[in-house]
Amino acid sequence: MRKxxxxxxxxxxxxxxxxxxxxxxxxKVVSAVTLGGATVSNPVTRSRLNQMENAMxxxxxxxxxxxxxxxxxxxxxxxxxxxxxxQVYTRKIPPYLEQLRAFVKNNNQVNAMVVWNEVLKIIxxxxxxxxxxxxxxxxxxxxx
Amino acid sequence: xxxxxxxALVAKGLAVVTALAEAGKNVVPAVTAIKNLVKSTENxxxxxxxxxxxxxxxxxxxxxxxxxxxx
Numbered sequence: 001m002r003k004x005x006x007x008x009x010x011x012x013x014x015x016x017x018x019x020x021x022x023x024x025x026x027x028k029v030v031s032a033v034t035l036g037g038a039t040v041s042n043p044v045t046r047s048r049l050n051q052m053e054n055a056m057x058x059x060x061x062x063x064x065x066x067x068x069x070x071x072x073x074x075x076x077x078x079x080x081x082x083x084x085x086x087q088v089y090t091r092k093i094p095p096y097l098e099q100l101r102a103f104v105k106n107n108n109q110v111n112a113m114v115v116w117n118e119v120l121k122i123i124x125x126x127x128x129x130x131x132x133x134x135x136x137x138x139x140x141x142x143x144x
Numbered sequence: 145x146x147x148x149x150x151x152a153l154v155a156k157g158l159a160v161v162t163a164l165a166e167a168g169k170n171v172v173p174a175v176t177a178i179k180n181l182v183k184s185t186e187n188x189x190x191x192x193x194x195x196x197x198x199x200x201x202x203x204x205x206x207x208x209x210x211x212x213x214x215x
Contacts, residue, residue, distance in 0.1 A: 050180070050190045053198045057177035058157045060205040066170055071214050080213055091210045094203065100200065 044112040049104050053097075063090070089122050096122070154178055172203060 061088070070079035096119050103112035157178045164171045180198060184190050190198075 009188060013178070040182055046195065047188065047190050050195055050198050051184055053202050054177040054181045054184075055157075057198070057202050057205060058160060058174050060209055061164070061174040061177075062160050064205065064209050065164060065167075067209060067213070068169075080215055087210055087213075090206065094206055094210075097199075097202070097206075 043109050044100070044104055044116050046104055049100065092122055093119065154181060157181075174206060176201070 020086045066079070067083055069075050070083055091131055100112060100119070103109075103115060158173060161171045161174050161178070164174065166193075180194065184194070
């Protein structure tokens, strides 16, 4: 049986030539995270969830750097609106995480898969929302 | 996630860490996360303590990022 994973590659790039080189590097790779789509043959196990959460930590570390640079006025002021738009969706993630952890803990795979795939949808929505705000975020579903 | 996926992710994570370090930013959360990724892949399982630590770290970071912006 072919193992199907959805590769969600999220890359951020900011407009504006005033962005420092180091931040551009962060923006390019910070949100590159591969998230496996949950299926019956590819369930959300405790170990898998932990790996995904660690991947998200790397992503959020980069997002925080973007935010810090914005608040310190290191990058163009348009970043405030861009980040605010991204926050609309990142704020939806914690309740889902809470549900997901509970479902995985109880091995409720049916609901765990539903919630995890919902998180993938949020990431796609982040892409659309950020793009509307001038931040290019590409979420490329793929098959591994 | 399969090991090759983890390796690719670690490589991307290290690029982030390098850039953060060059900028003098805090790299501890990202480095710890990468270390945990490798460790869990090696072991094939995680302990309750590791899960709790990861959950707490991610929750704290999301909470911080989601705070209202200070203009």
